[in-house]
Amino acid sequence: MKNFEYFDPKTVRQAVRLLHTYQGTAKVLAGGTDLFLRMRHRALLPDVVIDLKRIKALAGVRYSSQKGLRIGAVATHAEVESHAAVQRHYGALVEAAGWVGSAQTRHRGTVVGNLCNASPAADTAPALLAYRTVVQIVGPEGERQVPIEAFFQGPGRTALGPAEVVTELLVPPPQGKMGWGFLRRTRSAIDIALVSACAVVRADNGVCGEVGIGLGAVAPTPLRAVRAEAVLRGQPLSPALLEEAGKAAAAECHPISDVRCSAEYRKDMVDVLTCRCLQSACHMLGML
Amino acid sequence: MKRLITLTVNGNKYEVAIEPRQSLLQVLREELHLTGTKEGCSEGECGACTVFLDGQTVDSCLIFALEANGCEVVTIEGLATGDILHPLQNAFAEYGGVQCGFCTPGMILAAKALLDSNPHPTEADIRQGISGNLCRCTGYVKIVEAIQAVANSTVR
Numbered sequence: 441m442k443n444f445e446y447f448d449p450k451t452v453r454q455a456v457r458l459l460h461t462y463q464g465t466a467k468v469l470a471g472g473t474d475l476f477l478r479m480r481h482r483a484l485l486p487d488v489v490i491d492l493k494r495i496k497a498l499a500g501v502r503y504s505s506q507k508g509l510r511i512g513a514v515a516t517h518a519e520v521e522s523h524a525a526v527q528r529h530y531g532a533l534v535e536a537a538g539w540v541g542s543a544q545t546r547h548r549g550t551v552v553g554n555l556c557n558a559s560p561a562a563d564t565a566p567a568l569l570a571y572r573t574v575v576q577i578v579g580p581e582g583e584r585q586v587p588i589e590a591f592f593q594g595p596g597r598t599a600l601g602p603a604e605v606v607t608e609l610l611v612p613p614p615q616g617k618m619g620w621g622f623l624r625r626t627r628s629a630i631d632i633a634l635v636s637a638c639a640v641v642r643a644d645n646g647v648c649g650e651v652g653i654g655l656g657a658v659a660p661t662p663l664r665a666v667r668a669e670a671v672l673r674g675q676p677l678s679p680a681l682l683e684e685a686g687k688a689a690a691a692e693c694h695p696i697s698d699v700r701c702s703a704e705y706r707k708d709m710v711d712v713l714t715c716r717c718l719q720s721a722c723h724m725l726g727m728l
Numbered sequence: 729m730k731r732l733i734t735l736t737v738n739g740n741k742y743e744v745a746i747e748p749r750q751s752l753l754q755v756l757r758e759e760l761h762l763t764g765t766k767e768g769c770s771e772g773e774c775g776a777c778t779v780f781l782d783g784q785t786v787d788s789c790l791i792f793a794l795e796a797n798g799c800e801v802v803t804i805e806g807l808a809t810g811d812i813l814h815p816l817q818n819a820f821a822e823y824g825g826v827q828c829g830f831c832t833p834g835m836i837l838a839a840k841a842l843l844d845s846n847p848h849p850t851e852a853d854i855r856q857g858i859s860g861n862l863c864r865c866t867g868y869v870k871i872v873e874a875i876q877a878v879a880n881s882t883v884r
Contacts, residue, residue, distance in 0.1 A: 446731070477771060543857070544778055
């Protein structure tokens, strides 16, 4: 591996200043489970590596009923997965985070780092889309917030500017009791998802209220299925409606065929998995 | 340029001068000569390089040693007390959980992490617990039996 200069700033301000100084030649290091590999394979050859793990403000997971969930930039998948409030209020996120790699990888790899790699197949992305996550970003010009669906811009591309870093994810508080489903198709354990889907639903007297649907590995970015959500919102929930939503989700995704499976298979699976995620959500709410 | 870091490994404090590109695995093996930790796939798939870092199992092949500056590491060499083997080490020997032995250090540390958090696992829990560690001899049945034996030997 090529050598590099290593910095471990103690504050976000220092990190941004370093990124600004070494723009174009620096990479940000969180858990490193992806960055290390890409550097070893010489797919990335940064002159400077900026490790965020010594910045206390970026650590950990916090929850409050008013503000919802806050996932720090260096919080690992294991921290998110084992957090009591996440388990109570964001079940789909616990399920999704548990699918990432092995325990060793989850102890090290961060949720924010996974999103910043912007893989269309990132395991936690569909759940974070369904929960309407907002990405908090800081750079030389100050702070800004970007909805997660606008954060992803293409395979490996995000809304981050050259000297910006994600400081945290903000997941809104649950609106009463929410049902959810998360499903993922793959060849075997510890393998990239062929297709994944997540639905989060609130219902009042049998009528669908707030609903979020996220899809993985079926477009150049993780995708929020807004048309499928629109099919459901404000409508009385019925088996036929869930099927219609599945069809709508399949219609709005645009997968490719690759070595893992065909675009047709992926579209069919989006239909089936979306419908099953919605069924699971309805069962949790004691319906259908 | 080399940098000086401090590592506590198996309770012993080391100061070691390293290059930024060196992995924690390389430093353990090549600088500290603790060669119990193995390099398998170098991709975070096989778990042969598993160590405890501040109490959690990690793949040491995917961590820059600089990231571990000031941290506590436990390797397979840290499990035995003098000549007294750890119960998992004894059980792996007794039940034939060691074949070629290459996966064994990582496998035993993964098993220790499992039993530390769940002293009485089911077979499914055990298989899940070692799912980040591959045995290319495919001797999983005996490995699972060895771990089960240690779990059964502790008082419920």
